[in-house]
Amino acid sequence: MKIVVYYIAKNHKDLSEQLCKEFIALCAQFGANLDFINLFCKAIHSSQKQEAMEAQKSYTKEFLKTFKPNQYRIALSPSARRVDSFEFANILKNQANIAFFIGGAYGLEEKFTQDCHTQISLSPLTFSHKIAKIVLSEQIYRALCLIHNHPYHK
Numbered sequence: 001m002k003i004v005v006y007y008i009a010k011n012h013k014d015l016s017e018q019l020c021k022e023f024i025a026l027c028a029q030f031g032a033n034l035d036f037i038n039l040f041c042k043a044i045h046s047s048q049k050q051e052a053m054e055a056q057k058s059y060t061k062e063f064l065k066t067f068k069p070n071q072y073r074i075a076l077s078p079s080a081r082r083v084d085s086f087e088f089a090n091i092l093k094n095q096a097n098i099a100f101f102i103g104g105a106y107g108l109e110e111k112f113t114q115d116c117h118t119q120i121s122l123s124p125l126t127f128s129h130k131i132a133k134i135v136l137s138e139q140i141y142r143a144l145c146l147i148h149n150h151p152y153h154k
Helices: 016-028 042-047 052-066 085-093 110-115 129-147
Strands: 002-007 033-038 072-082 097-102 118-121
Touching: 002 129, 016 033, 016 129, 033 129, 042 052, 052 110, 072 110, 085 118, 085 129, 097 129
Parallel strands: 002 033, 002 097, 072 097, 072 118
Antiparallel strands: none
16 A cells, blocks of 8 residues: 655654654554655745635645546545544555645645545644644554554554
8 A cells, every 4th residue: 555645834844754754664564655745845835925726726736746647535624524533444445545635824726625536624623734744644554553453543
């Protein structure tokens, strides 16, 4: 299983990196390759100085450059449907190649989220990319434990 988390963040190095690395190692024991890719660039930096819609368009443009057509695409949005850990595990269960998308400061463009296979919410709260990455990586690990009948979730 290959899982890539694409995100938009000004800071390339932050405290969340260490926790994400721990979950990357834990996921590897189930044969899952978890990777995080920050797509922040000059175009996004410039667009964020304009209006929200321009920023969202720039996020979409960068996301469209990177994901592969065979990836199962999951957009994260606070307004999307909420799932529990068991539903989340079922979403991942039969997928071999998954891409998650965490938007930048202005979230994701609605057209982009609709073009993804599914949209989920980690919470009705809006999280910084740092927190979203940590929560998502833990939930990916939890889902793999559920899929493989590992007792972590108990």
